[in-house]
Amino acid sequence: MSKFSIEKPALLIGEGREEELFFCAMVNHLGLSSSIQVTQYGGKDKLAGFLAGLKAQTTFSKLSALGITRDADLDHAAALASVKTAIDNSKLPDTLHVDTYILPKKDTSGALEALVIEAVSTYPNWSCVEQFMTCVSENDKALLSPTEMDKRRIHAWLSTLPKPDLRLGEAALKSHIPFDHQAFKSITNFLKTLVSAIDNQGPVEHA
DSSP: OOOOOOOSSEEEEESSHHHHHHHHHHHHHTTOTTTEEEEEOSSGGGHHHHHHHHTTOTTGGGOOEEEEEEEOBTOHHHHHHHHHHHHHHHTOOTTSEEEEEEESSTTOOBOHHHHHHHHHTTSTTHHHHHHHHHHHHTTOOOOOOHHHHHHHHHHHHHTTSSSTTOOHHHHHHTTOSOTTSGGGHHHHHHHHHHHHHTTSOOOOOOO
């Protein structure tokens, strides 16, 4: 697991570095950084190991709420079941509030990028992104999944920013993501629930 020390009562974990940076930016934007610490678990296959190592931390007693995020990819239900299995096998204490959010939103396949697309597709330069997608698709021999197509769209959009080499997480930290957009309402509520659960603990699920 990533080397870090539990420093706050709520911990939010994402799949990788992009999610870590993205959610750091969102937590800061919402004014929740004094309560929520953000880190990553290093990929879907490493969640179980991360949770097992979490209990071994000397500062584990500081933790009151844990929020786990994961991309649905092609199957939202399967992703949720995978996270539930990891939680069950970790045997975290019942006193710890554990909450799960499968991206992009309830009963929907896809990933974090789908939420970002919903939020930024109203920008004036988004039509350029779609023109690019149309142009590429005419000669594209790659068989990309819908999630991969979303990632391509995001990379194209990122290239339109003043600093075109930013990655998604970096763009979020640079305030290029409109976190107040309706697209982020559900994930925003999820984060606020973590904070409210600090003094009202108990394991729940949120997909």
